[in-house]
Amino acid sequence: MKINYLHTMVRVKDLEKSKAFYELLGLEETRRIDNEGGRFSLVFMSPPGQENAAVEMTYNWDGDEGLPSDSRHFGHLAYAVENIYEMCQHLMDNGVTINRPPRDGHMAFVRSPDNVSVELLQMGEALPRQEPWASMENTGHW
Amino acid sequence: MKINYLHTMVRVKDLEKSKAFYELLGLEETRRIDNEGGRFSLVFMSPPGQENAAVEMTYNWDGDEGLPSDSRHFGHLAYAVENIYEMCQHLMDNGVTINRPPRDGHMAFVRSPDNVSVELLQMGEALPRQEPWASMENTGHW
Numbered sequence: 001m002k003i004n005y006l007h008t009m010v011r012v013k014d015l016e017k018s019k020a021f022y023e024l025l026g027l028e029e030t031r032r033i034d035n036e037g038g039r040f041s042l043v044f045m046s047p048p049g050q051e052n053a054a055v056e057m058t059y060n061w062d063g064d065e066g067l068p069s070d071s072r073h074f075g076h077l078a079y080a081v082e083n084i085y086e087m088c089q090h091l092m093d094n095g096v097t098i099n100r101p102p103r104d105g106h107m108a109f110v111r112s113p114d115n116v117s118v119e120l121l122q123m124g125e126a127l128p129r130q131e132p133w134a135s136m137e138n139t140g141h142w
Numbered sequence: 143m144k145i146n147y148l149h150t151m152v153r154v155k156d157l158e159k160s161k162a163f164y165e166l167l168g169l170e171e172t173r174r175i176d177n178e179g180g181r182f183s184l185v186f187m188s189p190p191g192q193e194n195a196a197v198e199m200t201y202n203w204d205g206d207e208g209l210p211s212d213s214r215h216f217g218h219l220a221y222a223v224e225n226i227y228e229m230c231q232h233l234m235d236n237g238v239t240i241n242r243p244p245r246d247g248h249m250a251f252v253r254s255p256d257n258v259s260v261e262l263l264q265m266g267e268a269l270p271r272q273e274p275w276a277s278m279e280n281t282g283h284w
Contacts, residue, residue: 003168005188005195008150008219010258021254024236025221025229026145046147047221053147053195055219077150077197079167079189087167094166112163116152 001087006078006121007044007054015041015059022055030054076109076117076142084108084122085133101136105129109142117142143229148220148263149186149196157183157201164197172196218251218259218284226250226264227275243278247271251284259284 012018019029027045031054034041039061044054056078058064081087084102091110092098100109105127108120154160161171169187173196176183181203186196198220200206223229226244233252234240242251247269250262 001168003189005192010219010254012254018254021238024233024238025260026143026223047145050147077152081168091166096163096166112152112154112160118167 001090002082002123003087004052004080004123006052006080006119007056009056009058009076009078009119011064012057012059013064015043015057018057018059019043019045022057027055076119078119078121080121080123082123083127084120085127085130087120088133097139098136099139099142101133101138102127103129103134103136105133111142143232144224144265145229146194146222146265148194148222148261149198151198151200151218151220151261153206154199154201155206157185157199160199160201161185161187164199169197218261220261220263222263222265224265225269226262227269227272229262230275239281240278241281241284243275243280244269245271245276245278247275253284 022045027047029043030046030051031044032041041057041059041061043057043059045057046052046054084105084107088098088102088108096110098108098110100107102108102120102122106122110118110120112118164187168189170190171185172188172193173186174183183201183203185199185201187199188194188196226247226249230240230244230250238252240250240252242249244250244262244264248264252260252262254260
């Protein structure tokens with residue numbers, strides 16, 4: 001099954017300061033989502049010509065409890081997969097918990113053996129909703 | 143200045159378990175370093191055809207104090223740059239601390255405003271040693 005690397009997500013306390021830092025390195029903003037309802041922004045920045053190797057900054061407008069004072073805070077690795085249902089079945093068959101099942105045919109989260117959060121996204125359009133995924137509950141957090 | 147994304151580093155407690163997990167996703171080992179002296183292994187795994195978008199697993203043979211029981215542990219983002227001295231000068235000029243100066247003309251570490259560790263590597267061969275870098279002390283950790 002085809003799989004593509006997409007981004008590494010990091011949480012940021014001050015979006016403008018972080019943007020300025022990655023701009024100093026030469027990264028460029030390629031995509032930005034400001035979510036009024038969820039009160040968060042996602043800003044994707046990549047080296048020129050490497051749009052699919054982004055750092056995704058997650059900025060929560062009302063502050064972020066997940067940010068320690070020293071490093072080692074990390075969001076997730078993200079990969080695009082050819083068929084998200086087949087990938088999740090394959091992982092389950094091998095003992096991996098699907099923390100956030102792909103109920104929407106679009107997105108799932110699992111954890112590595114060290115609890116590194118890994119996001120899986122369906123390549124292209126979301127797949128049609130399908131059981132057992134559509135009614136599968138979340139397990140733990142991710 | 144040209145900059146290329148290289149890898150995201152994560153620390154792992156059990157190298158074989160983590161390798162098996164990323165193999166389930168379809169990633170392949172592209173490079174491995176077993177360092178007898180330092181008693182650590184580095185294993186790079188990428189989606190096929192994306193050798194420059196790797197997850198780097200750092201495995202310390204004698205255990206790793208840096209591994210919490212729950213997620214959010216994270217090593218660093220890594221970028222290759224055209225001229226590591228010019229990049230570090232540019233960062234310093236803009237108020238960024240060079241935590242690990244490029245004394246060897248090859249590698250430096252800085253931190254984002256949220257203390258995310260960022261590794262900078264000289265593209266290709268290391269540059270000749272050069273002041274003020276060659277004799278610059280480390281600042282803090284990274």
